[in-house]
Amino acid sequence: MANRLAGATSPYLLQHRDNPVDWWPWCDEAFEEARRRDVPVLISVGYSACHWCHVMAHESFEDAAVAEQLNRDFVAIKVDREERPDVDAVYMTATQAMTGQGGWPMTVFATPGGDPFFCGTYFPQQQFSRLLTSVAEAWRDEREGVLAQGAAVVQAVGGAQLVGGPTAAITGEMLAAATAGLSEDHDETYGGFGGAPKFPPHMNLLFLLRHHERTGSPEALELVRHTCEQMARGGVYDQLAGGFARYAVDAHWTVPHFEKMLYDNALLLRVYTQLWRLTGDELARRVADETATFLLRDLGTPAGGLASALDADTDGVEGLTYAWTPAQLTAALGVADSAWAADLFRVTTAGTFEHGSSVLVLGRDIDAADPVLITRWQDVRARLLAARDRRPQPGRDDKVVASWNGLAITALAEHGVLTGSSASRSAAVELAEVLADRHVVEGRLRRVSRDGTAGDPAGVLEDYGCVAEAFLAVHQVTADPRWLRSAGELLDVVLAHFGTASGGFYDTADDAEKLLTRPADPTDNATPSGLASVCSALVGYAALSGETSYRLAADAALATVGPLIEGHPRFAGYAAMVAEAAVTGPYEIAVATHDPDDPLVATAYRESPAGTVVVVGAPDSPGVPLLADRPLIDGRATAYVCRGFVCDRPVTTPEDLVARLKQ
Structure with a gap:
């Protein structure tokens, strides 16, 4: 027996390094070993904060008898879904195609070529042991049928990942239909959408806030306010330390599944910050402040960057803490x-x-x-x-994921400029420096790092989109041209290596590791889709740089998800949020000033619609296109308001700026 996980960077894989199972990490050598031995492959996919992953590990993977079966009849591969979302996406599609549902732990039996032929999720020990026996016997005695089933699954997975479906340019009517669809699904008693289990719908809430700002819709704002209040009062929110759990097992937000994920809290920080900006609601402000504190206090790592998650379990008991x-x-x-x-x-x-x-x-x-x-x-x-x-405290997955840290940077930057929090603002810049210095290697992104060292997995589309968004947010906070330049370089990689013929994007680069199929999922999951996050960055970069080709690329990609936004808005909230900014213009505001504390600066941040790009700095700051040719008027701080690359006359008072934004 030779468990090969001791050298892994993933905390999830390291949790299994002492199992009696002869685990391999995801690698070509594992599949070569399966071919050499002529045995099938078990691909077990999970993540460190997953409760049922821990249960299955304790019941089966720590059991000597089960391990003996696995080691004798299979090559066992352990995958961290957060480290390898591309692998997870391919086999999750297969699992959903075979079973009608998915989840983690994900249990996939595949040929030595990687073709899945039987998929499932959590299996209790006795059932899993019987399954191992049945699969081994089928591989030995019914090989032809197993291979045929694998080929059929591969064909189904390929069909599910086809790109180039119907497109529709984004319109205001389409976004109104999306709002109406969300309203129909709204839980009028407890907030949120749908029933139990109930997940914080952060991406839909961000869309509804922008829709309210553009249209004045009181209904859109009330959907957000009601949901945010119910979540903040519920057990899904940590009433003592701040921060949100992954989801509630009930419809009324009382009992959470206790893991806390970086991406949820980053997105919810944006929601509560923007809700406070629009309404002045003190509960929203308190929750925003406490969530920002939670991110920096509980997820900060010694080497820099924010950790991925806090575990659902403590000493094997869910909710013990x-x-x-x-x-x-x-x-x-x-x-x-x-x-x-x-x-x-x-x-x-x-x-x-x-x-x-x-x-x-x-x-x-x-x-x-x-x-x-x-x-x-x-x-x-x-x-x-x-x-x-x-x-006793829950375990912490301390790997630093590029895209999730990108989401946090954007949220902290927004919180910093809107509330005046110097801690949030400084943290956004420091975290951006970690990503730029550690995760950008020879112009390409690495997805994860741990203990200050970048791992091998290449960045996927969501990494490029979320990190580019983050760099643009920091550019706006600092007026440092480095961040605008870095965002543009990442977006150039996306346009060169991720594009599809239809104008959309694949989730992996054209020179990435070849998998069973090349994933291209335009829907939001736990995090924004890669396509939506890239579109957000493209729209923002075009507005900040004046380079219209990036806006054209964003419009073409958004058109590929137009029908999804209109017909299934719960799965396209982030794209709808970006579409609102695109329909609005977005606004581009440059505040030329030598005094960052001038009242005009705070007004620009507080009163401009979400999605607006705002840059504050000295007149004609080198390398900052939005400040080029922007002189002071009468020696006073001066705001230049543009929309769709067309500018109005400059203003020098907060009152005139507010009036200009309400035109």
């Missing part, structure tokens, strides 16, 4: 404060979770006008968090 009983509240707070906290957080003897424990929810409002009450609230939260910190 987070749930409370009335007795535990009393031990932490004393009798009087624990009774008050139990009422506030809805902690009961019956419990809302397991074994009589409860997940903390915010059951009622705290009167912000009562300083005594606010002080008590802050004191109780701090004491409960201190007590919780003394408990």
Whole structure:
């Protein structure tokens, strides 16, 4: 037995390095070994924060008898879906084609050539052991049928990944239809869309906020406000430390699946920041501030960059760190404060979770006008968090994923400029420097790094899109031409190596490792689709640089998902968000000033519609196209407002800037 995972960079793979299973990482050598031995391949795909991945590992992969079966009859390959989203996408399509559903852990049996012939997700130990026996026997005794089934699955996967479907240029009517579709799916009681399990719909919320800004739709804003309030009061939001869990197992946001993912919190930071900007809602502002703090405090890594996730489990028990009983509240707070906290957080003897424990929810409002009450609230939260910190803590996946850090950079930059948080603003710049210095290697992106070292997997489309977006956000924060230039270089790679004949994009480059099929999924999943994130960067880059060819590329790519936006908006929220900016113009605002604290600067950030590009800097700053030929008027800070590369006369007062943006 020779488990080959000890040298992996992925924390998920390292979790399996001591298994008795003879694991291989994803590599050509593993498939060559299967050919040499003439045995099928088991491809097991998961991620470190996945609860059921841990269960299957404990039940099966740590079991000596199961390992003996696997080692004798198969070549076993372990894949971190977050490190290799391209591999995951191909085999998830196969799993969904065969079973009608997907999820993780994903369990795929394939030929030595990588063709899947049987797929599933989690299997209990006895069922998995029987499955291993059946697959081995079928491979030995019914080889022709197995190969035929594999060929059929490959054909189905190839059909599912075809590109070049119907296109439709984005229109305002299309975006109105998307809003109507989301409204029909809206849960009027608890917010969100659909039923349990319920995931924070951050990308749809970002779209609805922009739709409200463009059209004035009160319905679009109310969908966001209601959903954000319900999530913020629920157990899916960490009422003590901030940050959101991956999803709620119920329809009312009470009991979460406890892992906290970087990408969810980055996107939700944008949602709550923008909701506060538009409404002044203090709950939204508090949640935005606490989420930004959570990102930097709990996910920051010593080598720079933000970690991927906090685990769902602690010591193999889901929710162990987070749930409370009335007795535990009393031990932490004393009798009087624990009774008050139990009422506030809805902690009961019956419990809302397991074994009589409860997940903390915010059951009622705290009167912000009562300083005594606010002080008590802050004191109780701090004491409960201190007590919780003394408990065993969930594991942390500390690999740095390029695209997810890109999402966080954009969110922190927005939070920084809108709220005045210097911590968020500085963190955005520092994180961008980590990506630029570590993840950009010879002009191409690497997807992951760990402990300061970049891993081998090449960046996929979402990495290029999200990192380019991030660099553009930092360019706007700093007026440093380096970031605009770096974003343009990444987008040039996309246009040269990822494009399809229809104007869309593949998820992998034309010179990337060849897989069963070349994935090209235009739909949002847990994160924005690669196509949507690239379109966002293309629209922003064109507005900041004045290079219209990038805008034309964005319009062509958005047209490939136009029917998806109109007919299935829940799966195209980020593309719809970008489309709103494209339909709006977007606005391009240059504020020429030597004083970054001039009131005109804050007005430009606070009052310009989401999707607007804003650059603040000295007149005629070298390498900053939006500030070229932008002199001060009468020696005062001066705002230049353009839209679709057409500019109005400059203004020098906040009142005139607001009036110009409302025209």
